[in-house]
Amino acid sequence: MNNKLGLGGSCYWCTEAIFRSIIGVQTVEQGWLNSFEDHISFSEGIFLEFDPHIITLNELVEIHLLTHSSTSNHSRRDKYRSAVYCQTIEHQKEVEGIIATLQGEFDQPIITRALLINEFKLSPEHYQDYFYTAPKRPFCQKIIVPKLVKLMEEFKSKVNFKQVNKAIN
Template sequence: MQKIGLGGSCHWCTEAIFRSLKGVGSVEQGWIASDGENTAPSEAVIVHFDPAEINLETLISIHLHTHSCTAEHAMRSKYRSAVYTFNEEQAKVGKQAIKNLQADFEQPIITIVLPFQTFKLNEEHYLDYYYKDPSKPFCQNIVSPKLKDLLSRFRNQVDEAKQAHLQNL
């Protein structure tokens, strides 16, 4: 298993998206901080994945297509659009993937590649937020539309065990 950090949206949304994928063993939800200019923690997840089942480029593509990767907004410090890497090879792949994916978007991608520094896990009652109770209003109004988009764009990457649930969205 490898791991990558991803941030840009509410970590409840990001957690649900990546928990729904083939090749993802687990997702840790919380706050990630980096080095340099971006030291403040931001909502994010750490995705533990099997690169034989899903590669880093695909994970980054899913990440960019399931959050506002081109939008600057007032909450950007809390929801930094980033790929947090654990080694130089991941940083290289991340930067190239973002460059390659720019053609999919009309506006410039603002997602940045940063070295992972620290992680703080969210409180237990917030973990697995969506899948514990998808009937909550936040889940229905915010998370479910993102999962619908995931299913329409990346159907082949969605875990079959999760597809039945997603089909009903």
């Protein structure tokens, strides 16, 4: 099973904080991704590596869909493309199936697409691990902390509570 994945849909600071808080996610880097389908434009996102024996691809996709506006085609979608970036066609088809299965949990159509990753550009070092290096920043408190609280409520068994609670309290 492929254990690397790109995710986009929200600002990379938010997405990074969410997935750094998940047990079984080994590395998270934030930056800009593009796909073979749209190789000209980049959008914010993360690239992560995970242990499929601890957290499954299905669980990661579900967390992603439920922690950003995966049914909203808002005006900032060029910067925040709602996508799961896959490394192979087989991986892409698997993610498409997961999204189709999860559609039943949503009232509106999911706009998140499974795309083949073309390129990932790392954001500057001073932005990496944005939330956990200074969780008291106003942006972190106002935008990221509510997302982490929702994550802890909905995915209790998958969250590193010790790490998250240390940061938000």
